[in-house]
Amino acid sequence: MTIRRFRSSMKMCSAMIAIAFFLTLGQGAVSSVLAADPPAPPPAPPAAGSSEWETWPKKPEGAGAAGESGGAKANSGYSAGTWGWIAGGTAAVILIGVAASGGSSGNGGSPPACSQ
Amino acid sequence: MRSRGILAAVPFCLIAWNVLPASAQTDHPAFPPILAAAESLFQSMKAQDYRATWRVLTAKSRETIVSETDDAIRKAGNPAVPKDRIRDDFAAGGPLCRQYWEGFLRRFNPDDPLEKGRWEMGSVGKDRAEVLITHQGADRPAVLRMFREEGRWKAGLVETFWEH
Numbered sequence: 001m002t003i004r005r006f007r008s009s010m011k012m013c014s015a016m017i018a019i020a021f022f023l024t025l026g027q028g029a030v031s032s033v034l035a036a037d038p039p040a041p042p043p044a045p046p047a048a049g050s051s052e053w054e055t056w057p058k059k060p061e062g063a064g065a066a067g068e069s070g071g072a073k074a075n076s077g078y079s080a081g082t083w084g085w086i087a088g089g090t091a092a093v094i095l096i097g098v099a100a101s102g103g104s105s106g107n108g109g110s111p112p113a114c115s116q
Numbered sequence: 117m118r119s120r121g122i123l124a125a126v127p128f129c130l131i132a133w134n135v136l137p138a139s140a141q142t143d144h145p146a147f148p149p150i151l152a153a154a155e156s157l158f159q160s161m162k163a164q165d166y167r168a169t170w171r172v173l174t175a176k177s178r179e180t181i182v183s184e185t186d187d188a189i190r191k192a193g194n195p196a197v198p199k200d201r202i203r204d205d206f207a208a209g210g211p212l213c214r215q216y217w218e219g220f221l222r223r224f225n226p227d228d229p230l231e232k233g234r235w236e237m238g239s240v241g242k243d244r245a246e247v248l249i250t251h252q253g254a255d256r257p258a259v260l261r262m263f264r265e266e267g268r269w270k271a272g273l274v275e276t277f278w279e280h
Contacts, residue, residue, distance in 0.1 A: 063212045066188035067219025070181065070278075074224040077277035078233075078249070081256035 144240050150262050151235070153269035154247045158226040166217045167209040174263045177274040182206065185216055229258075245269070 153172055160168035170178065182202050190196055197205075197212070205212040229235075229249045236257070238246030243264040248257035261272035 061192035062189045062194050063185045063215035064219035065192065066181070066184045067216035067221075068223050069188075069219075070184065070216075070273075071220035071223030074220070074273065074277045078224070078229060078258045079251050079254065081251065081254050081258050 144237070146240050146245065147237055150240065150245045150247065150269050151237070154235075154249075154260055154262060154271055155230070157271040157273065158230050161217065161221060161224075161226040162230065164217070164221075165209075166213050167207065169217065170206050170209075170213070172271050174265060174270040174272045174275065177270075177272055178203070178206070180274040180278065181216065185212060228252075 157169065157172050160166070160172065173181075182199055185202055185206075186197070186199055189202075202212055204210070206216070228251060232252040234250040234252075234257075236248040236250075238248045238259060240246075245262040245264075247260040247262060249260055250257040259276065261275045262269050263272050263275070264270070
């Protein structure tokens with residue numbers, strides 16, 4: 001019997017709190033609307049394709065992505081230099097030349113690794 | 117023995133060809149048009165004159181850019197655009213062209229070679245040449261490969277930076 005009474009009083013209490021909460025909210029909203037100046041109109045959405053409306057950097061798609069990829073290649077190639085690859089090619093030619101000259105002076109041109 | 121000597125000389129000739137030309141050839145008559153074409157590549161990018169950028173690129177560079185743009189459009193799930201239309205758009209400075217070069221310039225600053233790079237002539241042939249551009253503080257230069265096509269010097273953007 002006491003439990004049932006306790007439950008009903010709890011329900012009443014929570015209902016009162018909820019009503020008070022919503023009344024407070026509503027009054028605040030009404031008073032702020034009455035007190036404040038007329039709100040500024042929201043900014044007009046930009047034209048399609050414009051980047052002004054972005055709230056975070058958008059990942060480019062399509063042609064923009066291809067351009068970014070190309071720009072990254074140019075940037076890394078320019079910053080690091082492409083000379084090294086030419087030097088690498090030259091080094092490879094030197095190695096081939098040395099190997100060829102060494103091979104030609106051997107016994108019949110057979111590779112040294114196989115002459116067991 | 118003689119063949120051994122010749123083979124040994126080949127690498128030294130190659131090194132000399134790569135290292136010496138900038139200092140050895142100073143007054144070649146082809147230098148001004150080659151340098152002008154190379155410079156106009158970066159100047160047109162900076163000025164966002166993408167039609168001029170397109171004109172100074174080699175045929176191979178243009179075709180690669182068209183193919184990569186086509187692939188990127190497909191990957192993004194957008195409706196496919198015929199390659200001819202992409203090509204025309206780039207030549208006319210259309211929306212795809214602008215998107216591409218804006219993306220490109222987000223990653224590459226043309227002021228770097230124009231204002232902070234040291235420019236030297238590399239080897240010069242009848243239809244091929246090299247312009248060495250050394251980034252400030254870099255150990256080695258970027259070798260911009262130039263090609264003579266249709267009687268004009270064109271910049272091999274793809275040939276230089278994509279294929280190394």
